[in-house]
Amino acid sequence: MAKLSYAKALNRALADELERDPTVFVFGEDIAAGIARLTAGLAKRFGPERIIDTPISEQAFTSMATGAALAGLRPVIEFQIPSLLFLVFEQIANQAHKFSLMTGGQVAVPVTYVVPSSGSREGWAGQHSDHPYSLYAHVGLKTIVPATPSDAYGLLVSAIRDDDPTVIFAPASAMDLREDVTAELVPVPIGSARVHRHGHDVTVVALGHLVTEALAVADELADEISVEVFDPRTVYPFDWAALAESVDRTGRLVVIDDSNRFCGFGAEVVATAAEELRLIAPPRRISRPEGAVLPFALALDRAIQPGRDQLTAAIRAVMK
Amino acid sequence: MAKLSYAKALNRALADELERDPTVFVFGEDIAAGIARLTAGLAKRFGPERIIDTPISEQAFTSMATGAALAGLRPVIEFQIPSLLFLVFEQIANQAHKFSLMTGGQVAVPVTYVVPSSGSREGWAGQHSDHPYSLYAHVGLKTIVPATPSDAYGLLVSAIRDDDPTVIFAPASAMDLREDVTAELVPVPIGSARVHRHGHDVTVVALGHLVTEALAVADELADEISVEVFDPRTVYPFDWAALAESVDRTGRLVVIDDSNRFCGFGAEVVATAAEELRLIAPPRRISRPEGAVLPFALALDRAIQPGRDQLTAAIRAVMK
Amino acid sequence: MRLIREFEERALELVKTGEIVGGIHPYIGEEAVAAGVCAALRADDQITSTHRGHGHVLAKGADPSRMLAELCGRVTGLNRGRGGSMHAADLGSGILGANAIVGGAAPIAAGAAWAAQRKGTGQVVVTFFGDGALNQGVLLETMNLAALWRLPLVFVCENNGYATTMATAAAVAGSAAGRAGAFGLPSIEVDGMDVVAVHSAAASTVKAAREGAGPTLIEAITYRFGPHHTIERKIRLAYRTQEEIDRWRQRDPLDLQGARIPAPERDRIDAEIIAVIDAAHEFARSSPDPDPKDALDYLYASGLVARGGTANG
Amino acid sequence: MRLIREFEERALELVKTGEIVGGIHPYIGEEAVAAGVCAALRADDQITSTHRGHGHVLAKGADPSRMLAELCGRVTGLNRGRGGSMHAADLGSGILGANAIVGGAAPIAAGAAWAAQRKGTGQVVVTFFGDGALNQGVLLETMNLAALWRLPLVFVCENNGYATTMATAAAVAGSAAGRAGAFGLPSIEVDGMDVVAVHSAAASTVKAAREGAGPTLIEAITYRFGPHHTIERKIRLAYRTQEEIDRWRQRDPLDLQGARIPAPERDRIDAEIIAVIDAAHEFARSSPDPDPKDALDYLYASGLVARGGTANG
């Protein structure tokens, strides 16, 4: 029974797709050396025609991937830090995402953008600790934040095979998670949620590394409150049918979200639930504050991120 | 009694601030010619040291404004098209916005970014019809979308005087609105809402050009439903106290939003209301679809934008 | 060139009549650049275009009828009415699309060139852009990558002296050639009003790119006779003099080339082209408008259906 | 230089002990660049720095104690513990900040230079960046604007041969000087291991900028003796050989300069500096940590209070 790490799962998914499909290749910085782990060992195995080290020209190589996709290839881009997704916002949101509709369906842009260490990295401070998945979901990119090694594997495979541009965030705090993988690793469909723990009092929606936090809180509260831990796995498109099924049973909703509060993922889940689902208590959001900038000092960095205490308090609040 | 157009109000606000404060200046493309109307006549009046035509290097001059602000100046930047705010996302969200906290309060970055024709411009199609105010509110920029000429004047003045970076979107569909200006034009505080029409059955939250639509629908429905038209004027920070006061009276909420549905402004308003306010009926959102890209053909362009019929239907729905 | 000129004249009328919504960026005066460059390309070669793209799209071989139908927003248009003037694309003709963002298409062209190089197809890609794009970072990043990887890519700078109202000299420190040289790209400056001169420059650079010699820059010195965009009609702009415009009009690319063609031949071509444009207009006019309920079609290649909006509730 | 070296050696220890969280990008080997350039600046001149910024910040005159306190995340730090290694700033000393985005600081420096020119303060601004930034669009856009407007700005490229693991030759088509030349900027290549050579190059370019002659580029050929970042310790990287590192170490900038200073003098300086660093370490260690409830302080200069988060419920 093999222990598989989250980082290794991403690495294996990428390797399997490179092996299976000759049109897949990777652009990124320092990916031959594989310092971000996503591409570890791949340059040796697939060579410099498939694993391409790029200069620090993110805007150019991001749109180059779009052009290569128009020519029938399936590019994967590794971004070393999450804020690079700010730098290439034009190239992804205004070019790659819009090509299919603007051309009247003449083309597809099957590019996969991977951030193999998103969110806080403890001590990387203001410009290297962002978690911009809500931004990409808002503009309409398929946006994925896997929580476990097997989901990281299955969702990266599906993203690469998907015909639309897709962004995958691998939270830095999840990269070292390990899982006992018994079954064979398989693709996980984009847009399908997963219930990690069943419960009947309250549905807690959590993504990525926060699923681990939610499960821990659910354990702590087990004797008093039965918590269902719901992991959408994909931010957009969101699995509303699965959420409805869960909330129909629990009637209560708490969302924990590592992006900024205002117009964040948590807002979307709470808003749609308020519009469409039957809630017996007001829903609650836990998130980064509005306009959050992560301060350097560790205690401050942590104070900005959504945590267990807040989640516990929110769960108790909706049970009142 | 003078008729003041929305475009002219912006132009006058900028002129008044240039007159009042010698540290104010403007960067932008074709602003000496004033083709976007914001700067009409200003080059002649204030000269090329205050009204600076820039090459097509948005990323560089946007961060130049940040540097000039660090040196004590108050830059205003005109962006000719809304999607330029995608191109400079790094410079605004990751640099200008973060400087104050990252430096431990050593500096302020009082830059004002103005888009004098945001949203659809009928026939400008996919890459020139965006309305990215929810994106900027999410990252924490003060984000303003005035609905009337006098508010456009008062909010632009306040934005220029504000010590934080601030984004103002002037919807293309609002630029030609005219208002009878009786009183003197005055600054309008950032973060304060305005109720354009009082009602007791349902609160309709609308921004920018959609305020006009909301008022029209309120008129149509006047005999059957008493609609309150609530204009936050500022997306972020949002005037929650004023919304609470309104919803306490009506108990019902509909939000109409010209940005994309998922993680949009509408989601934030509905989510916060669901968490914190007493609603007697499920709230409703009208918005652009998820991941919207505006098609060129006029009928399609309009079909993507939130409209009166949807708003009317939503109001009826919450009254059921 | 005559086709482009007639097409643009007709399009200008349709903007006036309202059959074309949103206006256009007319290419009139610059026809020799698109015509000369595209004449040097194979059918399977590719181009990217700009906001001022009608000339490039027609010169690369798109059907004028479907192009005009696109400008009129009809379902029979190149983009089924979804793109319009600034996004016209025809993948079948190697047209990767006009692009509404200055400099935005260059790296897309480089990506297509990279794919062609990798597959060994022998295709060459041409990216057209204006002098204004010379100051856009992503274009400069692209020159570096194209040079570094010896991509089969030709950069064609249409230097018409202005970026909207801004004179090139007021915006560009150094020059187009200097920028290319900085990355080791050879460059050729050519008279953009002379289609023969443009063609010979294009032929040699395209041949070099096809043979693996890497990218080059062609700077075509040209001039737009009309407004930056048709809205300019509504506003009076004083960024250039009538006298300057008149001077350039004396070097109308159509006259320069026309003088090289025997009159009867010329008249025959002109007549043919008028017929083509009339047919195109008739085709566009008689084509159906798209149905509003299909407004979200093609948003996702995978068929994902977005929520919200009138289009689907 | 000795101060920077000792500071970095101490910082490396503190990364090992965990007193510094998140690691650092050590400047060891490149000291002559920061020291030589900043020695040519006035107290009211300004700089922008990079992710590898400790040397620039110290050379421009920041207090080593407050700098080390910043790296340790203490309230007594330059940024009150909010910035850390990659964002250290000291406006009072003309340090507009280290910047964690490659190329990101150049336009900020240009803006400060533009303001100085406008106010006629006679200040000069220096923007430091690495060879990797030569391929970042915004830096190239900035060169154009600086040249166009003759800003009192000096571009200092620290070419240490690598961008993380990528050799400059594999990433840069053309050269640094070629890029400057493309925009009409004069440039000087200098031995970045020789502080005297760097200083004389800086002195002349800074003087020219101050007198209104406009911007220039200095390319300092240098080398980092240590890892790109302290995490490199954990991973084995083979992008350069030990032999190459050893060869460069023979041109250690401290030895080159040290040989020019009489031994007793040198020993006195070394002793002084050790004392300064010990004091800095003591200062940092004894300074208080920020209070988590203040996590959102300074987010808005206007005092706006954000909602959400543990910091304020």
Ligand SMILES: Cc1ncc(C[n+]2csc(CCOP(=O)(O)OP(=O)(O)O)c2C)c(N)n1
């Ligand atoms: C990045 C970007 N900035 C600004 C604009 C607005 N804009 C459209 S065309 C244009 C001028 C372009 O000039 P040039 O590149 O010389 O092309 P020309 O119009 O002369 O053909 C500008 C500023 C844009 N579309 N994209």
Ligand SMILES: Cc1ncc(C[n+]2csc(CCOP(=O)(O)OP(=O)(O)O)c2C)c(N)n1
């Ligand atoms: C725009 C951007 N892309 C990527 C990164 C990640 N990154 C940090 S340092 C670095 C290498 C920088 O190399 P260089 O500019 O030569 O400076 P050096 O580290 O050699 O001092 C990279 C790629 C970043 N911080 N910013």
Ligand SMILES: [Mg+2]
């Ligand atoms: Mg031009």
Ligand SMILES: [Mg+2]
């Ligand atoms: Mg380097």
